[in-house]
Amino acid sequence: MAEVERKQDRAPVPSEWTYAPAPESTDIVTLQERYGLFVGGEWVEPASGEHFTTISPRDEEPLADVAQAGAEDVDRAVSAARDAFENGWGQASPAERAKYLFRIARILQERSREFAVLESLNGGKPIKESRDVDLPLAAAHFFYYAGWADKLEYAFPNRRPQPIGVAGQIIPWNFPLLMLAWKVAPALAAGNTVVLKPAETTPLTALLFCDVLRQAELPAGVVNILTGDGRTGAEIVKHQGTDKIAFTGSTEVGKAIQRELAGTGKKLTLELGGKAANIIFDDAALDQAVEGIVNGIYFNQGHVCCAGSRLFVQESIYEQTIDKLKRRLTTLRVGDPLDKNTDVGAINSSMQLEKISELVESGKEEGAEIYQPPCRLPDKGYWFVPTVFTNVAQSYRIAQEEIFGPVLSVLTFRTPDEALEKANNTPYGLSAGVWTEKGSRILSMAQKLRAGVVWANTFNRFDPTSPFGGYKESGFGREGGLHGLEPYLKFDGETEEWGG
Numbered sequence: 001m002a003e004v005e006r007k008q009d010r011a012p013v014p015s016e017w018t019y020a021p022a023p024e025s026t027d028i029v030t031l032q033e034r035y036g037l038f039v040g041g042e043w044v045e046p047a048s049g050e051h052f053t054t055i056s057p058r059d060e061e062p063l064a065d066v067a068q069a070g071a072e073d074v075d076r077a078v079s080a081a082r083d084a085f086e087n088g089w090g091q092a093s094p095a096e097r098a099k100y101l102f103r104i105a106r107i108l109q110e111r112s113r114e115f116a117v118l119e120s121l122n123g124g125k126p127i128k129e130s131r132d133v134d135l136p137l138a139a140a141h142f143f144y145y146a147g148w149a150d151k152l153e154y155a156f157p158n159r160r161p162q163p164i165g166v167a168g169q170i171i172p173w174n175f176p177l178l179m180l181a182w183k184v185a186p187a188l189a190a191g192n193t194v195v196l197k198p199a200e201t202t203p204l205t206a207l208l209f210c211d212v213l214r215q216a217e218l219p220a221g222v223v224n225i226l227t228g229d230g231r232t233g234a235e236i237v238k239h240q241g242t243d244k245i246a247f248t249g250s251t252e253v254g255k256a257i258q259r260e261l262a263g264t265g266k267k268l269t270l271e272l273g274g275k276a277a278n279i280i281f282d283d284a285a286l287d288q289a290v291e292g293i294v295n296g297i298y299f300n301q302g303h304v305c306c307a308g309s310r311l312f313v314q315e316s317i318y319e320q321t322i323d324k325l326k327r328r329l330t331t332l333r334v335g336d337p338l339d340k341n342t343d344v345g346a347i348n349s350s351m352q353l354e355k356i357s358e359l360v361e362s363g364k365e366e367g368a369e370i371y372q373p374p375c376r377l378p379d380k381g382y383w384f385v386p387t388v389f390t391n392v393a394q395s396y397r398i399a400q401e402e403i404f405g406p407v408l409s410v411l412t413f414r415t416p417d418e419a420l421e422k423a424n425n426t427p428y429g430l431s432a433g434v435w436t437e438k439g440s441r442i443l444s445m446a447q448k449l450r451a452g453v454v455w456a457n458t459f460n461r462f463d464p465t466s467p468f469g470g471y472k473e474s475g476f477g478r479e480g481g482l483h484g485l486e487p488y489l490k491f492d493g494e495t496e497e498w499g500g
């Protein structure tokens with residue numbers, strides 16, 4: 001130690017690191033001024049003739065006009081999907097289906113830079129995340145499910161798996177292309193056709209994906225993409241021609257969909273909100289845990305359903321952990337999503353920024369102590385400084401409600417039982433994290449935490465082979481892995497009234 005200090009005396013480290021801008025070029029993306037709907041393998045105009053403008057949250061500049069699909073368009077898309085299912089895709093040999101999925105996966109890899117830039121432009125997430133997380137994972141999902149397409153009989157032995165028909169799929173704005181991959185890949189591998197609606201604020205990578213489908217020569221009507229707002233989603237849900245609905249989004253809309261579908265016999269999977277506990281025990285490797293805390297809540301600006309938004313720190317290491325965390329926050333670079341150095345990008349929309357700001361105000365009013373590192377934000381666009389709240393009581397709204405932004409609420413505990421009781425004290429149950437050196441403690445906590453995914457000594461890790469989904473108000477059904485195929489299949493002897 002002394003030697004290090006002597007060395008530091010001779011060669012002091014710079015007191016401040018600055019980064020030169022490293023902007024990713026947008027030249028690789030070619031946008032149309034106006035997009036139609038992708039139905040039956042063709043671009044068609046919406047029946048209403050209505051379009052809306054999609055912008056970039058980094059500077060509020062318009063990017064393109066996209067179509068608003070209505071009931072008539074949903075009907076057209078569902079008919080195209082039914083036709084494709086009954087006249088080809090549903091009966092296609094499983095190896096033939098796999099061929100198309102492999103093609104899609106490879107094309108996504110080949111065009112990954114183009115997709116990554118567009119994802120960051122339209123959604124606001126840092127380019128290093130779209131480049132290193134969203135795109136590789138989206139391609140990996142297609143590769144993974146391509147592998148299962150001709151092995152369903154082995155995956156579900158003696159159950160005679162068969163496709164169910166037309167799947168209606170509604171996805172959110174936080175991982176636009178990745179959520180599309182999570183939905184489309186297993187549906188197609190199982191032999192279904194699809195009508196998918198991307199979120200209103202992030203339609204562009206789904207529209208670019210239509211070009212991938214044409215490049216892959218996927219038969220017309222197997223995948224149909226309808227842009228629009230919540231009304232389009234509601235039309236897809238209530239259309240009588242869909243056999244299954246897969247939804248990712250807010251708990252509120254998820255509950256409305258469940259009510260709408262009650263008694264219809266349609267299959268349903270819901271992947272909803274979360275308020276994950278990230279639990280740090282006093283024997284954890286603290287520097288590693290601090291990185292996990294940062295990754296847990298500031299990754300993708302906290303727009304993550306499984307974000308580690310409630311931090312539970314064992315009392316004996318509280319001061320130390322908070323000091324290290326605050327110091328680490330001062331090194332986060334907030335700004336242009338297209339800069340390769342950026343850690344925290346733009347908030348997805350003005351609505352989401354308002355929601356985050358309102359909840360943060362409530363935290364201050366209720367008595368929590370706020371910390372935000374010094375940070376210069378761009379003049380235009382939607383931004384929120386990475387925030388930590390300490391002195392948080394369990395009853396505060398910031399400890400109860402999903403903020404879906406870069407805001408962490410810190411609470412403390414003394415014993416494992418107290419940590420468990422507090423962590424499980426939420427209507428949600430999507431994910432959790434445990435940081436400790438003891439394997440037995442990890443296993444014991446993982447068994448008792450009411451969460452679909454429990455990460456140990458890491459956070460926010462995803463893999464196509466691993467099922468993901470929630471308990472309680474976080475929804476039901478699993479995506480990823482073998483479990484992710486089941487909701488897209490029916491089996492011999494299974495009744496139609498099955499919600500899984």
Ligand code: NDP
Nearest residue numbers: 171172199200228229230233234249250253272273305404
């Ligand atoms: P929503 O649940 O409204 O949106 C999710 C998707 O559902 C979007 O495609 C949306 O369309 C569509 N939709 C909206 N209303 C309906 C409806 N009645 N029937 C069918 N589909 C519908 O989430 P928000 O975008 O409004 O975000 C609100 C909050 O939800 C966030 O602050 C966050 O807390 C949570 N959320 C959770 C997500 C998760 O991954 N679990 C993802 C996104 C949000 P459109 O975009 O056009 O409105």
